[in-house]
Every structure is written in structure tokens, then in C-alpha cells.
Amino acid sequence: MTSxxxxxxGHPESWRAAAxxxxxxRGPELTxxxxxxxxxxxxxxxxxxxxxxxxxxxxxxxxxxxxxxxxFIPPDRLEAANLRENIARVRAAAASAIHSGAKIVxxxxxxxxxxxxxxxxxxxxxxxxxxxxxxLTVAFIVQGIRKMCALEGRNLRNExxxxxxxxxxxxxxCARCLAPLVKRVLICARNVERLRRLAAELQADGVxxxxxxxxxxxxxxAGIVICAASMASPALLLGGLAPHAIVCxxxxxxxxxxxxxxxxxxxxxxxxxxITGGLRFAPDLRGILNRHPxxxxxxxxxxxxxxxxxxxxxxxxxxxxxxxxxxxxxxxESIAARHGIYLAPLYNxxxxxxxxRESGRxxxxxxxxxxxxxxxxxxx
Amino acid sequence: MEAAVDFAQSPTECxxxxxxxxxxxxxxxxxxxxxxxxxxxxxxxxEVCDDPAEVAEALEHAQNERGHAAAFAAxxxxxxxxxxxxxxxxxxxxxxxxxxxxxxxxxxxGCLIVQEIMLESFAVAxxxxxxxxxxxxxxxxxxxxxxxxxxxxxxxxxFLRTERARDAQRFDDKLHRLHLEVMxxxxxxxxKECKDGHCEVCQTSCVKxxxxxxxxxxxxxxxxxxxxxxxxLDMLGIPGEVSLSWxxxxxx
Ligand SMILES: NC(=O)C1=CN([C@@H]2O[C@H](COP(=O)(O)OP(=O)(O)OC[C@H]3O[C@@H](n4cnc5c(N)ncnc54)[C@H](OP(=O)(O)O)[C@@H]3O)[C@@H](O)[C@H]2O)C=CC1
Ligand SMILES: [Fe+2]
Ligand SMILES: [Fe+2]
Numbered sequence: 001m002t003s004x005x006x007x008x009x010g011h012p013e014s015w016r017a018a019a020x021x022x023x024x025x026r027g028p029e030l031t032x033x034x035x036x037x038x039x040x041x042x043x044x045x046x047x048x049x050x051x052x053x054x055x056x057x058x059x060x061x062x063x064x065x066x067x068x069x070x071x072f073i074p075p076d077r078l079e080a081a082n083l084r085e086n087i088a089r090v091r092a093a094a095a096s097a098i099h100s101g102a103k104i105v106x107x108x109x110x111x112x113x114x115x116x117x118x119x120x121x122x123x124x125x126x127x128x129x130x131x132x133x134x135x136l137t138v139a140f141i142v143q144g145i146r147k148m149c150a151l152e153g154r155n156l157r158n159e160x161x162x163x164x165x166x167x168x169x170x171x172x173x174c175a176r177c178l179a180p181l182v183k184r185v186l187i188c189a190r191n192v193e194r195l196r197r198l199a200a201e202l203q204a205d206g207v208x209x210x211x212x213x214x215x216x217x218x219x220x221x222a223g224i225v226i227c228a229a230s231m232a233s234p235a236l237l238l239g240g241l242a243p244h245a246i247v248c249x250x251x252x253x254x255x256x257x258x259x260x261x262x263x264x265x266x267x268x269x270x271x272x273x274x275i276t277g278g279l280r281f282a283p284d285l286r287g288i289l290n291r292h293p294x295x296x297x298x299x300x301x302x303x304x305x306x307x308x309x310x311x312x313x314x315x316x317x318x319x320x321x322x323x324x325x326x327x328x329x330x331x332x333e334s335i336a337a338r339h340g341i342y343l344a345p346l347y348n349x350x351x352x353x354x355x356x357r358e359s360g361r362x363x364x365x366x367x368x369x370x371x372x373x374x375x376x377x378x379x380x
Numbered sequence: 381m382e383a384a385v386d387f388a389q390s391p392t393e394c395x396x397x398x399x400x401x402x403x404x405x406x407x408x409x410x411x412x413x414x415x416x417x418x419x420x421x422x423x424x425x426x427e428v429c430d431d432p433a434e435v436a437e438a439l440e441h442a443q444n445e446r447g448h449a450a451a452f453a454a455x456x457x458x459x460x461x462x463x464x465x466x467x468x469x470x471x472x473x474x475x476x477x478x479x480x481x482x483x484x485x486x487x488x489x490g491c492l493i494v495q496e497i498m499l500e501s502f503a504v505a506x507x508x509x510x511x512x513x514x515x516x517x518x519x520x521x522x523x524x525x526x527x528x529x530x531x532x533x534x535x536x537x538x539f540l541r542t543e544r545a546r547d548a549q550r551f552d553d554k555l556h557r558l559h560l561e562v563m564x565x566x567x568x569x570x571x572k573e574c575k576d577g578h579c580e581v582c583q584t585s586c587v588k589x590x591x592x593x594x595x596x597x598x599x600x601x602x603x604x605x606x607x608x609x610x611x612x613l614d615m616l617g618i619p620g621e622v623s624l625s626w627x628x629x630x631x632x
Contacts, residue, residue: 025628044603048620
């Protein structure tokens with residue numbers, strides 16, 4: 001067993017993504033599997049390593065060695081109805097990470113949702129720690145909002161912020177970071193009790209908060225929307241959204257339905273970071289596993305494990321549910337920045353959102369954290 | 381075909397079985413063919429073993445596989461169908477050919493890989509699925525034999541792991557070569573539809589499109605077999621990314 005610094009556990013974000021990975025593994029000589037065969041075969045693949053991933057840091061040329069492990073939860077089986085089977089998959093992926101000797105493991109997207117951030121549900125281990133990676137995700141969502149506001153010439157102080165999935169780990173972290181910076185906060189989820197608890201917490205800090213279980217009740221009022229609901233498929237419509245609203249879709253898989261009608265809205269995919277020291281995949285699944293229009297872009301949850309590995313901090317930085325604070329966000333932000341990990345250039349389904357406004361991909365991604373400091377500082 | 385049925389079965393079970401008897405007949409024929417082929421393979425293996433204990437073990441193993449074949453034939457009789465095997469059917473014949481290639485080279489390890497890792501993975505997975513849906517004693521027999529085959533795999537795995545520890549590179553090269561040969565044939569045999577003509581085991585037309593009538597499907601049997609194979613390779617210590625790309629490259 002060779003020792004590894006990190007492992008990243010993910011799941012296919014869509015059938016297309018899964019098909020592309022299998023097509024790559026088949027190689028150029030074989031025709032890609034037809035879509036119906038991918039749907040028939042994928043659910044039977046046991047969780048396993050898909051590739052090796054090495055991450056570079058600008059600090060003294062440090063590198064961290066890791067693996068990407070896929071739980072192969074079929075993209076159409078993320079719903080609660082398949083909870084038991086999906087938890088078994090997360091556990092098997094975790095067992096594989098432990099067996100590989102990884103010192104820190106990031107539980108990407110639904111991997112941490114399924115076990116509710118409770119690492120006691122994972123197999124026994126000695127020298128491996130886990131993190132949900134959600135603190136760095138929150139950092140990038142918040143940075144993205146600030147950047148988009150800057151691009152649009154908007155002042156957060158005057159904005160009403162709507163968070164869908166606000167009581168979740170990511171959503172509540174975003175609420176804690178952004179509530180003090182905006183005029184008013186609208187929080188939405190299905191469970192009203194949890195909404196009330198979060199509202200009380202925010203109100204205690206003097207924030208003006210309203211709760212609703214029906215997002216349509218709020219969408220017309222919000223100038224900024226963060227979508228951080230654990231939706232099994234992109235089904236969120238945000239009907240009646242205010243024109244020119246800024247919308248951050250941070251879901252993995254995405255929250256927003258492709259059919260969402262949001263005329264004039266400025267949409268971007270949030271929670272993504274870019275690692276300037278570069279990633280090397282073996283086999284070279286670059287751009288196939290991380291499907292973004294910019295190089296070296298990865299979900300914040302996965303990047304948190306890489307950042308901690310590069311820093312040599314093998315600890316369960318993010319765990320449990322609902323305990324992400326602005327202080328912890330600032331801390332992981334500075335760890336990440338030390339290793340050249342910054343907010344990724346913003347983009348959405350149509351492509352980069354900053355085209356023509358800024359040039360230089362890395363330059364603009366660095367700007368995500370530098371002027372105005374980290375994501376949780378007051379806007380000047 | 382009207383099937384005579386065992387009166388020990390419950391009335392509902394009788395109706396279910398008599399309606400689906402032609403399907404079970406083909407499922408049993410495939411299973412029985414696999415068992416007879418396994419018996420032939422172990423007999424051949426006994427001829428290249430040097431150690432008398434190994435010879436005895438291979439012969440005993442062959443005998444067990446014949447026992448399984450007989451159990452499947454008996455299940456056929458219980459539901460009133462004649463189960464006809466055909467070890468010369470096209471896919472099975474090629475599988476036997478691959479095994480005989482290892483015998484010709486007196487490659488004991490190769491023989492175990494083909495029979496225990498590849499063919500038995502397929503048997504364990506498909507019998508287990510059938511065992512879950514087949515009614516009464518038919519289901520019990522499939523489940524029981526699946527459990528017995530799984531024991532064979534475990535026994536062989538312990539031996540093969542030791543062998544791999546000696547020289548992993550050499551072992552993995554051999555495994556990959558045999559994977560390309562044997563798993564390609566198995567994948568063609570397990571394809572969702574038989575695109576290249578009759579399998580020469582099913583009685584009339586291919587049973588695959590009718591499997592849904594007994595709550596099975598060709599896709600499920602293939603999926604379960606590939607899953608079992610991947611898990612077996614994991615237990616051997618083959619890196620997950622390696623076995624994943626091997627399986628991804630199989631024909632469909
Ligand atoms: N971009 C990135 O890098 C990352 C993205 N993520 C993604 O962020 C999202 C949230 O993750 P996380 O906070 O860990 O999840 P949690 O399970 O902690 O929280 C989910 C939240 O969504 C709410 N919710 C679920 N379904 C709905 C619905 N249909 N409508 C409204 N609200 C809903 C839940 O509340 P209730 O049950 O009461 O409705 C809860 O508030 C997921 O998609 C996850 O994959 C996670 C990590 C990184
Ligand atoms: Fe057998
Ligand atoms: Fe056997």
C-alpha cells in the first residue's frame with residue numbers, strides 16, 4: 001500500500017458526464033457505448049478509483065498525490081427512496097479511500113449529504129480523516145456573489161438575498177456569511193421548523209429574516225438568489241424571479257431546471273474553485289471528470305481536501321451539519337489561497353459570464369479573493 | 381407447451397410455473413451447460429496437476445459440478461420440461477477453447493483464472509439473481525448452487541492472491557490477456573440482445589426478450605455478472621481503475 005495524501009469521492013453529475021468517462025476509458029478505437037447501455041451498466045459498477053490526481057501548489061513546488069473515487073450512484077437515483085443503497089455506496093467508496101491509505105478524504109456533493117456529515121457512519125479507519133469540504137464551498141459561493149455584484153455594479157447592502165436550501169450545511173454557512181452584509185434575508189427549504197430555528201439564530205444577530213417553504217413566495221422580491229438545495233435532479237423553476245436578479249446555482253447536481261424561465265437574470269454556477277498549481281490526472285480525464293469551460297476547475301468540496309493536503313493539515317475540517325461559521329470560512333480561504341486555490345472564473349450553461357469584461361482566466365480568478373479580502377469581510 | 385407439474389407445489393406456484401416453464405427450461409439449459417463445461421474443465425485440470433492431492437481435488441470439483449448439472453436437470457423434470465445442455469454451443473465452445481489453451485500450456489494459474497474468476501463470477505451472479513425470482517424449489521436450487529460456487533471462488537482467491545504477491549506484474553499481464561479472451565466471449569454471450577444469431581442452447585428463439593415475464597432481464601444478469609467480476613478482481617488486489625477500464629472496453 002503506497003501512502004497517498006488525499007482522496008476525492010464524487011458521483012456522476014449527469015448521464016452525459018458518466019457516458020463521457022466510460023467513452024474515454026474505452027479509448028479512441030472503440031465506439032462509445034450507446035446511452036441505453038450506459039444506463040444499464042453504470043448502476044452495477046461498484047464504487048472504485050477512476051484515476052490518480054496530483055495537485056500542485058505554488059509553495060516551494062509542493063505537490064499532493066491523490067485519487068478520484070467514484071461512488072457511481074446513478075444520476076437518476078439520488079432521491080431519498082434509494083437512501084440505503086446510496087449510503088452503502090458512499091461507505092464502499094470511503095472503504096476504498098481508507099484502503100488506499102489516503103490521509104484526508106473529501107466527500108463531494110451528495111456523498112456527505114447521504115451520511116448527513118456524520119463520519120461515524122463510515123467504515124473504521126486509523127490514519128484517514130474525512131471532510132465534507134463544505135466550508136470551502138461556502139467560501140467560493142460567497143466570493144462568487146461578491147464578484148458578480150462587483151461585475152454588475154451592485155451593492156450588497158441594498159440587496160435582498162434569497163437562499164434556497166438555507167437550512168442545509170452549505171445554505172446555512174452562506175446565510176451566516178452573507179446575512180450581515182445584505183439588507184434582508186429570505187430563507188427557504190421544506191422543513192419549516194428548521195427554517196424557524198435558523199431565522200431565530202440570524203435575527204439574534206440583528207438580521208431581518210423571513211421564512212417560506214414555497215420559493216415562489218419569495219422569488220419576485222430577491223435581488224440575489226443562492227440555490228443550495230440538495231435536489232436529486234435540476235428541478236428548481238424560480239418562477240416570477242425579479243429581472244436582473246443574480247442567481248448562483250451551487251447544486252451538485254445543479255438545482256436550476258433547464259426549463260427555468262428567468263428573463264434578464266444573471267446566472268452563474270457557484271461553489272467552484274480553480275487550482276493554479278494545476279491538476280494532473282492519470283489516466284488523463286482532465287476536463288472529462290471536471291467538466292468546466294476553464295482548466296483546473298473543481299468543486300469547492302473536493303478542493304477543500306486538496307487544500308488541506310497541500311497544507312499538511314490532515315483534520316476533519318468540515319463535519320456534521322450546520323456548523324459552518326464566517327471564521328472557519330475565512331480560515332479555509334486563506335489556506336486555499338496559500339496553495340494557489342481561488343474562486344474559479346464564473347460561468348453558466350451558456351459559457352463564461354465574464355467574457356469581454358475581464359481578460360486572463362487566472363488573473364480574474366485570483367481577483368476573486370484579493371480586493372476586498374475574503375468572502376466574509378464587510379463590503380467597503 | 382403444457383407442462384406437467386409436481387403436486388407438492390402450491391396451486392398458485394403451479395400456475396406460475398406452467399406458464400413460464402419454457403422460460404425456465406432455457407434458463408436451466410444455460411445453467412446446466414455451464415455446469416457440464418465446468419465439470420469438463422476440472423477433469424482436464426486434473427490431467428495436468430502433478431500433486432496427487434491437487435488431482436484428487438480437481439476430480440472432486442468436477443464431480444461437484446456434475447452434481448450441480450444433475451440438480452438443474454432434476455428441477456427441469458419437476459416442472460415438466462426436458463433440460464438439454466449443449467457444451468458445443470457457439471459461446472460455450474469458445475469458452476472451453478480458452479480453457480483448453482491454458483491446459484495446453486500446463487498453465488494451472490491460467491486455468492484457475494478462467495474457471496474461478498471469470499466463469500464462476502458469472503455463475504454466482506446470475507444464479508443469485510435467478511434464485512431471488514424463481515419460485516419454490518427451483519429458486520432454492522439456484523440460490524444453493526450460487527452459494528456453493530461462491531465458496532469455490534473464495535478458495536481459489538486465497539491461492540491466486542498468494543500467486544499474485546510473488547510477481548504482480550506477471551500475474552496482471554496474464555490476467556489481462558485472459559480477460560481479453562474470455563470476458564469478451566462472456567460479454568457477447570451476456571449482451572442484452574443476441575445480435576449474431578442463435579446461441580444454440582435455447583430451445584427455440586432466444587430466451588432473453590422473455591426474461592421480463594419471470595422478473596429477470598438480460599441487462600440485469602449481465603450487470604450482476606460484471607459487478608461480481610469487478611468485486612472478485614478487487615479481492616485479488618487489482619487496482620479499481622484498471623479493472624474499470626477493462627470492463628469499460630468489453631463489447632456490448
Ligand atoms: N458547488 C459545490 O462545490 C458543492 C455543492 N454542493 C451541493 O450543495 C447542495 C447542498 O448541499 P448540503 O448543504 O451539503 O446539503 P444539506 O442536506 O445539508 O442541505 C440541503 C438543504 O436543501 C433543502 N432542500 C432539499 N430539497 C429541497 C427542495 N426540493 N426545495 C427546497 N429546499 C430543499 C434542505 O432542507 P429541507 O429538507 O427542509 O427541504 C436543506 O436546507 C447539494 O446540491 C450539494 O451537492 C455541496 C458541496 C459542494
Ligand atoms: Fe457448479
Ligand atoms: Fe464451480
